[in-house]
Amino acid sequence: MVSNNVPAEKIIDRVDLQLVADMIKPGSRVLDIGCGDGDLLNYLVNFKQVDGRGIELSQKGVNKSVSLGLAVVQGDAEDDLKNYPSDAFDYVILSQTLQSIYDVRGTLNELLRIGQHAIVSFPNLGYWRVRFDLLIQGRSPMSEKLPYIWCDSPNIRFCTLTDFVALAGEMGFVIHKIISINHSGRATPKNSVGIWTNWLAEEAIYLLSRG
């Protein structure tokens, strides 16, 4: 068990996860979809006293999470979310998973049915290196955040920061916060996505709610 005297910043060594954690109010109910080894959830349970739940596809991730004492089930977002009651959570987190989901609209609707807020993060297809790969090299883009060759990639949905803003608007969701993260891991809070942000952000995190 994590003891409380460990400095918080040591718990999560991924910038994006720490930023997600910072969006969450202490004591809230949280569902982390695609929770991996449970790093974020473990941090939230221990440092923000959340009532945390997780869903993870890989057995390795589930095993690690459960061994930490976390309530994590083996499953996937598209099959398992429909079983949760409406408004079961204050926050539903979908971090770095959107790009591998088939039914994006259906899943986003489910996130905001079972949760008051959704926190969604994904790699930006509009990032300048990605654009240059395609433009100059003529190759399907690969980067640190999109590390797979096209034929092996689990990622089937690619979108840019601007694309996501448009989709959220079309679906009637309210975007409360956008954080863009550049290649060196520097995070910048934004109210909207401008042209340059869409060029420079390697990934982004959105805080959404129903309209």
Next chain:
Amino acid sequence: MTTVSNSNNAHEGSIPVEPAVIGMPGHNIVLGEQVPLSLVSGQKLGPFTVSYQTYGKLNADRSNAILVCHALTGDQFAAEEHPITGNAGWWNMVVGSGLPIDTDRYYVICINVLGGCMGTAGPRDINPKTGRPFGLSFPLITITDIVAAQKLVIDYLGIEKLFCVTGGSMGAMQVLEWASKYPDCVLCAIPIAGAARHSAQNIAFHEVGRQAIMSDPDWRNGSYYESQELPNRGLSVARMAAHITYMSDSALHRKFGRELQDRANVSYGFEADFQIESYLRHQGNSFVERFDANSYLYITRAMDYFDLAAEHDNVLANAFLNTDVKFCLISFTSDWLFPTSESRQIVHALNAVAASVSFVEINTDSGHDAFLLKEPEFFSILSGFISAAADQSNI
């Protein structure tokens, strides 16, 4: 033999049971003396004996108790040499010092189920009104009754809240019944390789086993206790058929394949030519030495009747409304008797009531029996979940 309380009166209509087997190691207590146990069938039982075994020490605030529920043919001797067979306890790789259910940290209780034949009241016991064994006149019991009797034992031990209830197969059914019926008495529940109801396929397998027993002429309508011959052939066939369902096809191939038993060629007859035949015959023959045929009928029936949703308007989630119990469900990929889909159904029901639930499917080719075998991944999940919950509860 401990007597819980002195009887006073009116056991109007209650069925008293005198133990046929006395002197089993462990604890034997008499329950249902003052107030008989009301069975689901409408009958009343009491006084009756329950036999159980314990490992480890109960702590001062009685908060470290783990109830281990045994499966169909298991018994209370989970973590010690079996008094009849001399074999290691059925969960000796899980329960013990330094093991996932660590007896240095927890107080482990394992109770022989109602209807069983290792000391707890069952059809082999004596009906004091006739002075003869009950046989089929023993009342029918259900998983609900089995757990109600366990609750009496836990009350007797002065334990208000079990830290954990766990078990595999029929043990998992008892775990679910505990969590559903007595949620305030359970902190965490770990149903392993279980289901919230017995499937049609499983009822079918049980029926084959029961028919094997009942068609043995030595069964004599269940009144065989005073005769020279026991229905061992029927019971052994029942065990053989059941044993196949506990293993996966690939494990059978891995272990036995088409290998021949002590011979170079097939015999062109009906001897046990193949290793798998010899193995099954051995399983059947050794089973009859420790198990009562009528107990097998009664306990398989209890499993058949189990359907947790049926008691809750056919909505499984209603069995767990507002539960505070922390669940951890475990299934095994090659288990076709209690497949992962059964566990997943329970997970979905628990999600629907926003319960705290963990669920893992362990990759193994060992089939349903995997929960009794050496499965490191399974052990690490079990010890991880239990110790994290114990840390959180300051045990």
